[in-house]
Amino acid sequence: MKVSFVIPCYRSEKTLEIVVSEIQNKMQQMTEHTYEIILVNDCSPDGTLSVIRRLCADNENIIGIDHAKNFGQHAALMAGFSFVSGDVVVCLDDDGQTPADEVDKLLDKIDEGYDVVYAEYKHKQHSGFRNFGSWVNKKMTETMLNKPKELYVSSYFAAKRFIVDEMLNYKGAYPYVIGLVLRSTKSICNVEVNHRERMVGESGYSMKKLLGLWMNGFTSFSILPLRVASYGGSLIALIGFVYAIIVVVRKLVDPTRMLGWSSTISVMLILGGLILLVLGLIGEYIGRMYINMNNSPQYVIRSVIKYNDK
Incomplete structure (x- = not known):
């Protein structure tokens, strides 16, 4: 041998x-x-x-x-x-x-x-x-x-x-x-x-x-990272939907309640960060596909x- x-x-x-x-x-x-x-x-x-x-x-x-x-x-x-x-x-x-x-x-x-x-x-x-x-x-x-x-x-x-x-x-x-x-x-x-x-x-x-x-x-x-990103996005969207319902219910129960700007900004930052993360991950895959296609x-x-x- x-x-x-x-x-x-x-x-x-x-x-x-x-x-x-x-x-x-x-x-x-x-x-x-x-x-x-x-x-x-x-x-x-x-x-x-x-x-x-x-x-x-x-x-x-x-x-x-x-x-x-x-x-x-x-x-x-x-x-x-x-x-x-x-x-x-x-x-x-x-x-x-x-x-x-x-x-x-x-x-x-x-x-x-x-x-x-x-x-x-x-x-x-x-x-x-x-x-x-x-x-x-x-x-x-x-x-x-x-x-x-x-x-x-x-x-x-x-x-x-x-x-x-x-x-x-x-x-x-x-x-x-x-x-x-x-x-x-x-x-x-x-x-x-x-x-x-x-x-x-x-x-x-x-x-x-x-x-x-x-x-x-x-x-x-x-492709697991893409699946994790999809699951993460779905989870954040679900949390956001539940939070929106809670805000509406609280406002109906107590019309004098002031809506919090800090919580709104926090949600925006979380969503924005998640979106940028997913876009970066997708970009990494697409970039490597582009490099491979160019031999x-x-x-x-x-x-x-x-x-x-x-």
């Missing part, structure tokens, strides 16, 4: 060679498998591309992909998927936190018949901010994408080739790998692995990037780096 490793690379000039070496050492022990490594440079501002060029020059089973601009982790994965030739695809991080030397645990579960296997960590070595982001992402995928509550999703996973081929059929400008996996198969499981501390630096996921990732998830694969690319590849390139 041939295993294809796909690694999105960003600010990893100091860690990438270590990760690749760990993969090579592990696969040398697993002689029943052949392998290849796809390294996707997502327009990293440091020397990551130079490291990829050096690795490709020394190893004929490593392919480098250089993006023309930063498209994000999920777009980098999709770019890597288009170059794989293995029977199983394994995705992992470039910072050394995902243990490449435990890939056999994922592959064993694939051999048992599962289509996708996600690594699960008992003790995550992330910052509090990243752990909070992971918790929000977990709740979002459960609510919006119907992810089973017992399933843990992470950036370290293995998938059979037919799942990856199905994911590549998605041509939208905003890929969300978790959503693509969940819509492709139900045969998914977890396997426990260790989670390491970062070797150097810190996570490249800022709050802005996390918000953009969550927005991709629920606008690309769910905005998931990624743009500047160059492909191979062993025999000069």
Whole structure:
């Protein structure tokens, strides 16, 4: 069986060679498998591309992909998927936190018949901010994408080739790998692995990037936000109708009663805020539809780096 490793690379000039070496050492022990490594440079501002060029020059089973601009982790994965030739695809991080030397645990579960296997960590070595982001992402995928509550999703996973081929059929400008996996198969499981501390630096996921990732998830694969907006609007309208009846009854019972301007303004602010929220949500969906209809690319590849390139 041939295993294809796909690694999105960003600010990893100091860690990438270590990760690749760990993969090579592990696969040398697993002689029943052949392998290849796809390294996707997502327009990293440091020397990551130079490291990829050096690795490709020394190893004929490593392919480098250089993006023309930063498209994000999920777009980098999709770019890597288009170059794989293995029977199983394994995705992992470039910072050394995902243990490449435990890939056999994922592959064993694939051999048992599962289509996708996600690594699960008992003790995550992330910052509090990243752990909070992971918790929000977990709740979002459960609510919006119907992810089973017992399933843990992470950036370290293995998938059979037919799942990856199905994911590549998605041509939208905003890929969300978790959503693509969940819509492709139900045969998914977890396997426990260790989670390491970062070797150097810190996570490249800022709050802005996390918000953009969550927005991709629920606008690309769910209409639940629109339904929630509709239900919320109906509820507010019902409350407003009931309140109007109460005001009329009070006025009939006590004609001298003064109508309150503060309550009127409060109702107007609530309704106005709700309307703007719903319009913004609808605009987000329409905007993404417009971008997709204009064939905005998931990624743009500047160059492909191979062993025999000069």
